[in-house]
Amino acid sequence: MGKIRQRLYVIGALIVVSIIALVPRNVKMRVRDPVTGAMKDTTVRRVPINLGLDLQGGIHLALEVDQTKGPVPDCADAIQRAERVVRTRIDEFGTSEPVVQIQGRCRLIVELAGEKDPARAKSIVQRTAFLEFRITDMKGVFKDALPQIDAVLRKAGVKSRGAAAPSAVAQLFGGDTTKAARDSAAEANTPGVLSALLFQGQLAGEYLVPEEQWPLVDSLINRPDVKAVIPRGIELRWGAQSESRGARAYRALYAVEARPIITGEELVKAAARRDPVTNQSVVTFQLSHRGARKFADETARHIGDYMAIILDGRAQGQPPVIRSQIGANGQIELGNKPLQEASDLALVLRAGALPAPLSIVEERTIGPSLGADSIKDGVRAGVVGVALVILIMIGYYRMAGALAVAALILYCLFTLAGLAMFGFTLTLPGLAGFALSIGIAVDANVLIFERIREELVHGKSLRLAVDDGFLHAMNAIVDSNVSTALTALILYAVGTGPVQGFAITLIIGIAASMISAIFVVKTLFLVWLYRRPDMVTLSI
Amino acid sequence: MIRLFANANYDFIKWRRVAFSVTGAIMLVGLVFLLTRGLNYSIEFTGGTLMQVETHKRVAPADIRAALDRVGLNGAEIQTFGSDTSYVIRARLAHSAGETEATSTQAVAAAVGRALDQSVGAGQYTVVRTEAVGPKVGQELQGKALMAILLSFVVTLIYLAVRFEWRFGLAAVVATAHDIIATIAFISVMHLEVSLIVVGAVLTVVGYSLNDTIIIFDRVRENLRKYRRQNLYEILNLSINETLPRSVLTHGTTIATTLSLLILAGEVIRPFAWVMSFGIFTGTFSSIYIAAPVLLWIEKRWPGEDARGARAFGSRPATPSVSSAPATSPSSPSPRAPQPAR
Numbered sequence: 001m002g003k004i005r006q007r008l009y010v011i012g013a014l015i016v017v018s019i020i021a022l023v024p025r026n027v028k029m030r031v032r033d034p035v036t037g038a039m040k041d042t043t044v045r046r047v048p049i050n051l052g053l054d055l056q057g058g059i060h061l062a063l064e065v066d067q068t069k070g071p072v073p074d075c076a077d078a079i080q081r082a083e084r085v086v087r088t089r090i091d092e093f094g095t096s097e098p099v100v101q102i103q104g105r106c107r108l109i110v111e112l113a114g115e116k117d118p119a120r121a122k123s124i125v126q127r128t129a130f131l132e133f134r135i136t137d138m139k140g141v142f143k144d145a146l147p148q149i150d151a152v153l154r155k156a157g158v159k160s161r162g163a164a165a166p167s168a169v170a171q172l173f174g175g176d177t178t179k180a181a182r183d184s185a186a187e188a189n190t191p192g193v194l195s196a197l198l199f200q201g202q203l204a205g206e207y208l209v210p211e212e213q214w215p216l217v218d219s220l221i222n223r224p225d226v227k228a229v230i231p232r233g234i235e236l237r238w239g240a241q242s243e244s245r246g247a248r249a250y251r252a253l254y255a256v257e258a259r260p261i262i263t264g265e266e267l268v269k270a271a272a273r274r275d276p277v278t279n280q281s282v283v284t285f286q287l288s289h290r291g292a293r294k295f296a297d298e299t300a301r302h303i304g305d306y307m308a309i310i311l312d313g314r315a316q317g318q319p320p321v322i323r324s325q326i327g328a329n330g331q332i333e334l335g336n337k338p339l340q341e342a343s344d345l346a347l348v349l350r351a352g353a354l355p356a357p358l359s360i361v362e363e364r365t366i367g368p369s370l371g372a373d374s375i376k377d378g379v380r381a382g383v384v385g386v387a388l389v390i391l392i393m394i395g396y397y398r399m400a401g402a403l404a405v406a407a408l409i410l411y412c413l414f415t416l417a418g419l420a421m422f423g424f425t426l427t428l429p430g431l432a433g434f435a436l437s438i439g440i441a442v443d444a445n446v447l448i449f450e451r452i453r454e455e456l457v458h459g460k461s462l463r464l465a466v467d468d469g470f471l472h473a474m475n476a477i478v479d480s481n482v483s484t485a486l487t488a489l490i491l492y493a494v495g496t497g498p499v500q501g502f503a504i505t506l507i508i509g510i511a512a513s514m515i516s517a518i519f520v521v522k523t524l525f526l527v528w529l530y531r532r533p534d535m536v537t538l539s540i
Numbered sequence: 541m542i543r544l545f546a547n548a549n550y551d552f553i554k555w556r557r558v559a560f561s562v563t564g565a566i567m568l569v570g571l572v573f574l575l576t577r578g579l580n581y582s583i584e585f586t587g588g589t590l591m592q593v594e595t596h597k598r599v600a601p602a603d604i605r606a607a608l609d610r611v612g613l614n615g616a617e618i619q620t621f622g623s624d625t626s627y628v629i630r631a632r633l634a635h636s637a638g639e640t641e642a643t644s645t646q647a648v649a650a651a652v653g654r655a656l657d658q659s660v661g662a663g664q665y666t667v668v669r670t671e672a673v674g675p676k677v678g679q680e681l682q683g684k685a686l687m688a689i690l691l692s693f694v695v696t697l698i699y700l701a702v703r704f705e706w707r708f709g710l711a712a713v714v715a716t717a718h719d720i721i722a723t724i725a726f727i728s729v730m731h732l733e734v735s736l737i738v739v740g741a742v743l744t745v746v747g748y749s750l751n752d753t754i755i756i757f758d759r760v761r762e763n764l765r766k767y768r769r770q771n772l773y774e775i776l777n778l779s780i781n782e783t784l785p786r787s788v789l790t791h792g793t794t795i796a797t798t799l800s801l802l803i804l805a806g807e808v809i810r811p812f813a814w815v816m817s818f819g820i821f822t823g824t825f826s827s828i829y830i831a832a833p834v835l836l837w838i839e840k841r842w843p844g845e846d847a848r849g850a851r852a853f854g855s856r857p858a859t860p861s862v863s864s865a866p867a868t869s870p871s872s873p874s875p876r877a878p879q880p881a882r
Contacts, residue, residue: 054808062677118670362677367668370592377806384804385797392793396542429737432801432809436744436816439790439797440751446789447755453543454782476758479703480751486699487692487747491740494688496681499740506744 004530007523014515015410018417022047048420051113052427052501055375057368058113059121064106066359075106081351082108082358084344085129088240088312092124103496108358118365126360129312131264131352134237135298136205136306136319137255141231143200148229150192156225158193194220201252203306203319211242211249221253233258240314254315256308261298264352266291272342281334281342285349292328300325309348316348317341378431385435386412393442397449399539403524404445407516411441414512419505427501437509443480444517447473449540462538466525470518477518485510545784552780552828553773553836559829563722570725579728582735585682587675588632589648593656595625595665604629607659611651622807648672685739689720692746704757707838712753715831719749722822723815732811741812745819748794752787752827759783760835772839776832787824794820 026043053060065078072078079102086100086108099111115121137143197217198207209217220226221236230236239252270285287295299322306319320332334342389408393401415434419426452469460468485507492503529535583590601618604627608616616631631648649672656665693713700709723742727734759779767775798820802813 064676360672361674363670363672365667365670367666369594369666370668374806374808377804378809381800381803381805381809385800388796388800389793392789392796396544396789428808429740429812432805432812433744435797435801435805436794439794440748442793443751443786443790446786446793450783450786450789453546453785472762475762476755479758480754483696483699483750483754484747486695487743487750490688490691490695491743494684494691495736495740496684499736502737502740502744 004523004526007519007526011410011520011523014414018413021417021421022049022413024048049416050423050425051371051375052425052430053111053113053364053371054366054428055371055378055426055431056113057116057366057371058111059115059118059366060362060364061110061112061122061125061360062103062362063108063110063125063358064361066357068359069357072356077350078354078356079106079108080347081129081354082356084347085312085351085355086110086125088314088316089124089127093121107361114368116368118363122360122363126358128355128357129264129351131267131349132260132310133262134235134256134258134260134308134310135302136203136308137234137257138204138302138305140204142205142234142236142255145229145231145234146195146198147192149194149226152225152229153193153220153223156223158220194226198253199250203321205255205306205308206319207253207255208245208250209253211251214238214242214251214253217253237308237310237313237315240311240316252315252318254308254319256310256315260310261302261307262287262291262295264349264355266294267349267353270346270349270353272339272346274339274342275333279336281337281339283332283334283342283346283349285330285332285346287328287330289328295330296325296327309345311348311352317345374428375431378428378435382431382435382438386438389438389442393445397540399528400449400452400525403521403528404442404449404517406524407445407520408438408441410520411509411512411516412438414515415505415509418508418512422508424504424508425501426505429499429502430505433502433505434509437506437513440484441509441513441517444473444477444513445521447476448517448521452538452540456538456540462535463529465538466529470522474518477514481510481514543785544788545781548781548784549777550781551777553777553833556829556833559825560833563718563825563829567721567725570722570728573728574725577728577731579724580731580733582733582738583630583632583671583673583678584736585678585685585734586632587673587678588630589652589673590631590669590671591629591649591652591667592621592669593627593629593660593665594668595627595660597664598624599627599660601627603659604655607655608652610658611655613648613651613655616648616652626807681736685736688739688743689746692743693717696746696750700754704761705844707835707842707844708757708761711831711835711838712750712757714834715753715826716746716750718826718830719745719819719822722826723819726818726822727815730814732814735811737809737812738815741815741819744816745823748819749823749826752823753831755786756780756783756827756832757835760832772836776836780828780832787827791820791824 024045024047026045063082065072065075065082067075083100083102090098090100093112093115097113099109101109103109110121110125112121194217197209197213197220199209200206201208218238221230234255235258237254237256239254242249242251244250266288268286268288268291270283272281272283274280275282302322303324304321306321308315308319309317317334320334332345334345386408390405393404393408395401397404415437418424448469451473452465455465455468455472456462458465488503488506488510492500492507495503601620604618608614608618608629613631616629619628619630620626621628629652631652649670653667693716696716697709697713700712720742723745726732727738732738756779759782760775763770763775763779763782764772767778770778795817798813798816801809802817805813
């Protein structure tokens, strides 16, 4: 009994782990705000299985460096630059989890689930990157204008977060007088709509906005009435990524001069390295003749100022300080930051310097309705297939068949949990592979049951027949499953997208069927025999 | 309990020549189709544009056809897809150099849009799926598909050589090759579209058929050890008969799932399901009638150490002798122990 209990514990643990893997959880998703049109983060509760584009609809683009207008010498570098650029534009896509990845050496894959407009997606991906260096707002012009902006917002009726709730109540219940009274009270106590949301950063012109507030701030600063009072010659640019300062995540907002001191056109090359003397991460860059002259003039005037590096309207990293006049060759010191960060910045500079024109070599658009139909059809076929398998198994093997069916349910659970746990994507062919593998999954049980029958015919006792049946069937089961798994592995290695989805489900299915058909069914048999020691004939 | 083919004792191998002729004839038909009509490659392989359109009301395909001709897409194919209001339009890339892939595939998509506006009416249809593949990607995929099939051959051969011996491996690979050729013939006769998914189905058929062959070979291996005095012909027959109930059951459940995929899983999966359903038949057939006879033939040609293959033919006893358990038989005497050879 002890052995049976151990086995039951193992099965129990497997079931618990699988269920945990499949429990709907809060997933952070980026969705398009219907009002402002900006992307914002929301949390959605859903089962953590990724659906492929063919099931949820969306756009798949494969891009290569356009070589028609002249050969590009190093396409691998060009595609890395392009990837970096497309990543900075991720917010512009109207989708929750865009996939941007390099396939092979010279191909970029962009997958936009749920996106419906291929023309828009293509234009975002293919747009040429624009790099510029701008001096940050050293004199604090923007800071000085903040009270005025707050006043404009207040006049327009925008309430700051803290004051919004009571004012709404006041509007509901009170007349104009109370409202005015409340407003003036709010005015006295709260520092202002926009300025309450901004925290002064470490350097001049840098402001930090709590990550969850940045869509709100973004909508505020893009209001036409606010834009009108932002001082001339100053523009606001968001940082490309959120950064954590202490426990909270912030998004940097930079007030920068409207006029760039130099653009990517003047940049010739950029590379990252580690300074052997100081052991600092450094990005070195080189400018063209014309650019060098201009840059020398500008940097001479701005020594001690901060220079924001802006790619496609997003500030990349923290603006470095200008230490001295810089000519054709400059370097950006990143201190003790990892070399990876320097490489990334160098990539940004190169991306702006040498925009890689991309041509689309493959495009797939699947409408959301088609995806929903596919899921419906696939699930229906799967359910009917499983029902038939259950009928055959129970009809033919009776009680033993029922045990196999119980194991089959666990098989489905394990397979789905495997998909969820390893983050694999379920595609339509994957769904077909899943249905198919259910048919194959019972093969191991069929082999075992037939063996047990043979052993029984040979006159063995029940217990011995069951043990020998499992033992003797093992060779055939292992050999046949390994060979199928090998084919599936080849499919995965050589195939792309949908075929890989199919191969993955098949591989996980084989692993799960090994566990359920051999281990689980054996345990169920042991329990069955233990509970019915007086049993003379096996219902098999 | 229900027992199908419990004590089957059919002489499967006797019918090998008939089986060879039948499968040869089927393949010949397939070959004729293959040579005259070729394979219907999807745009994934040829490069080109595919658009699936759902129209709000029924439209005669001829109207769309005419509109496509007017916008200059003479080579485009149009096909209903599951229902009257669902169409698939395929325009394969003409092999005209000069045009860049991006412009040509996108121009086709735009032209199809114009044609549909004319024939169906703007706003009267929705494009539910678009695929545009450049020629370079198509060529790569052709290479990859071929490589996948060859690789699976090599890996299979190595695995079987390790687990069994090379004679078994070779016989299994011959059977697998038969399955691939038969499946391609089937695809050609049915005029199914060869997409990546279909290539995946062919490879799955390979895995499935191999699976089946291995189950029988595993029994052969075991029986060779068990009945030392039997010749291979008898051992093969015995093994096939012994595994027959399993074959019937497993093929039954698999057929059940592929048929439900074929009937219920929708148009996109249908070619895959066709290939799988056919593959189960050919896989079963080849395990019995290709793999086993070929093993017999290989043993005859290159006998193994105990040279039982050499005694394979003509050694079936004319009159059954009194059944006796073989000397080396394990503890449980089998009621189906074959007749010892003389």
